[in-house]
Amino acid sequence: xxxxxxxxxxxxxxxxxxxxxxxxxxxxxxxxxxxxxxxxxxxxxxxxxxxxxxxxxxxxxxxxxxxxxxxxxxxxxxxxxxxxxxxxxxxxxxxxxxxxxxxxxxxxxxxxxxxxxxxxxxxxxxxxxxxxxxxxxxxxxxxxxxxxxxxxxxxxxxxxxxxxxxxxxxxxxxxxxxxxxxxxxxxxxxxxxxxxxxxxxxxxxxxxxxxxxxxxxxxxxxxxxxxxxxxxxxxxxxxxxxxxxxxxxxxxxxxxxxxxxxxxxxxxxxxxxxxxxxxxxxxxxxxxxxxxxxxxxxxxxxxxxxxxxxxxxxxxxxxxxxxxxxxxxxxxxxxxxxxxxxxxxxxxxxxxxxxxxxxxxxxxxxxxxxxxxxxxxxxxxxxxxxxxxxxxxxxxxxxxxxxxxxxxxxxxxxxxxxxxxxxxxxxxxxxxxxxxxxxxxxxxxxxxxxxxxxxxxxxxxxxxxxxxxx
Numbered sequence: 001x002x003x004x005x006x007x008x009x010x011x012x013x014x015x016x017x018x019x020x021x022x023x024x025x026x027x028x029x030x031x032x033x034x035x036x037x038x039x040x041x042x043x044x045x046x047x048x049x050x051x052x053x054x055x056x057x058x059x060x061x062x063x064x065x066x067x068x069x070x071x072x073x074x075x076x077x078x079x080x081x082x083x084x085x086x087x088x089x090x091x092x093x094x095x096x097x098x099x100x101x102x103x104x105x106x107x108x109x110x111x112x113x114x115x116x117x118x119x120x121x122x123x124x125x126x127x128x129x130x131x132x133x134x135x136x137x138x139x140x141x142x143x144x145x146x147x148x149x150x151x152x153x154x155x156x157x158x159x160x161x162x163x164x165x166x167x168x169x170x171x172x173x174x175x176x177x178x179x180x181x182x183x184x185x186x187x188x189x190x191x192x193x194x195x196x197x198x199x200x201x202x203x204x205x206x207x208x209x210x211x212x213x214x215x216x217x218x219x220x221x222x223x224x225x226x227x228x229x230x231x232x233x234x235x236x237x238x239x240x241x242x243x244x245x246x247x248x249x250x251x252x253x254x255x256x257x258x259x260x261x262x263x264x265x266x267x268x269x270x271x272x273x274x275x276x277x278x279x280x281x282x283x284x285x286x287x288x289x290x291x292x293x294x295x296x297x298x299x300x301x302x303x304x305x306x307x308x309x310x311x312x313x314x315x316x317x318x319x320x321x322x323x324x325x326x327x328x329x330x331x332x333x334x335x336x337x338x339x340x341x342x343x344x345x346x347x348x349x350x351x352x353x354x355x356x357x358x359x360x361x362x363x364x365x366x367x368x369x370x371x372x373x374x375x376x377x378x379x380x381x382x383x384x385x386x387x388x389x390x391x392x393x394x395x396x397x398x399x400x401x402x403x404x405x406x407x408x409x410x411x412x413x414x415x416x417x418x419x420x421x422x423x424x425x426x427x428x429x430x431x432x433x434x435x436x437x438x439x440x441x442x443x444x445x446x447x448x449x450x451x452x453x454x455x456x457x458x459x460x461x462x463x464x465x466x467x468x469x470x
Contacts, residue, residue: 024078027048042185043087090244136155137152137304151289153213154213156214157215172229209247211297247275251280282297283298
């Protein structure tokens with residue numbers, strides 16, 4: 001009983017002048033530029049193990065040392081591994097076998113991948129799974145021709161918040177690149193066994209399909225964030241993912257989306273433009289791919305979200321954000337203790353309007369009028385009730401002169417009456433005129449003065465008329 005093992009896949013032997021050999025010999029220079037980073041789509045590139053040398057045989061046939069014959073024998077051409085040749089062939093086909101362009105693109109790709117995928121690189125930052133939930137899937141279908149196909153689905157119309165999804169460009173690129181990587185992993189390039197034909201001689205069978213569904217996306221009011229993210233994605237994939245797209249389908253899009261074609265024509269090779277198909281309705285997709293796609297696209301398969309078809313962030317960005325927000329909330333709610341050396345100061349007393357004491361002189365005269373009021377027919381006169389006094393407004397204007405008040409009846413009558421004014425001026429003695437009437441000598445002859453109203457405002461002061469005595 002004998003056991004057999006599957007032989008490792010091998011590429012047909014390549015001659016020294018083949019484009020794959022030429023690019024293979026430049027691989028050490030490329031890996032130096034990428035600082036040794038050599039991983040691409042699940043394959044680790046390996047350069048030549050030996051340096052190509054030329055052996056020269058010289059035959060000395062005469063005494064004077066003249067060379068009679070010189071022949072050059074080339075050493076056997078070192079062949080790249082099958083996986084390395086597979087990747088080199090993709091870059092050569094993308095550039096129509098132009099060695100310089102292929103070299104530059106492969107170098108840029110490995111340099112970018114080092115920054116993006118190395119430990120601690122851009123991809124390790126992750127993204128919010130909740131923000132990109134339901135808008136990206138990868139599936140494996142059986143094509144209508146019977147071939148196995150990998151399909152990447154982009155359902156941008158399912159985004160809960162367009163600006164939130166596309167607003168952070170770096171986060172969007174991290175998610176979109178990893179979605180692309182997940183579809184390439186399903187191609188299993190590391191276990192491929194069939195060589196890719198040379199440029200112009202056949203079809204590359206190691207490519208995936210893409211479907212972009214724009215249902216519920218308004219192109220008349222398309223946010224600038226969406227256009228920026230789309231442009232950046234197209235540029236990156238054209239540069240760093242050559243010959244990975246078999247065909248791309250745009251479904252549920254209006255004719256106004258022609259700006260996408262105009263944009264792609266500027267950054268995508270003409271060969272790639274031939275791979276784009278724009279479909280008006282989603283159900284038209286079944287006529288291209290067959291029935292092994294979701295029912296909403298005309299097929300009979302389960303919905304995209306029925307299985308584990310999405311791409312998960314390598315780090316729990318949502319959990320970290322929630323923990324950070326919770327910590328910030330606790331910090332805001334925690335009471336802040338005052339510094340120990342800070343002493344509470346009593347509140348400064350509020351400014352109060354100064355209180356004016358009523359003139360004592362006026363109060364004395366009013367008391368005198370009340371106590372010594374004259375009696376008529378043996379009945380004491382009722383005391384005069386004066387209105388309630390209100391606070392006097394303090395103004396800068398000079399108060400009007402108050403009317404002349406009579407002397408208290410308790411004072412002895414004098415030949416020369418004294419008039420007192422309710423102002424701050426000192427009392428002045430007014431000399432009686434020569435023809436003045438003699439003062440009353442009896443108490444009953446003295447008339448009872450009328451009550452004097454209390455003046456509150458300047459405008460309420462009655463006009464005082466002065467009678468001219470004849």
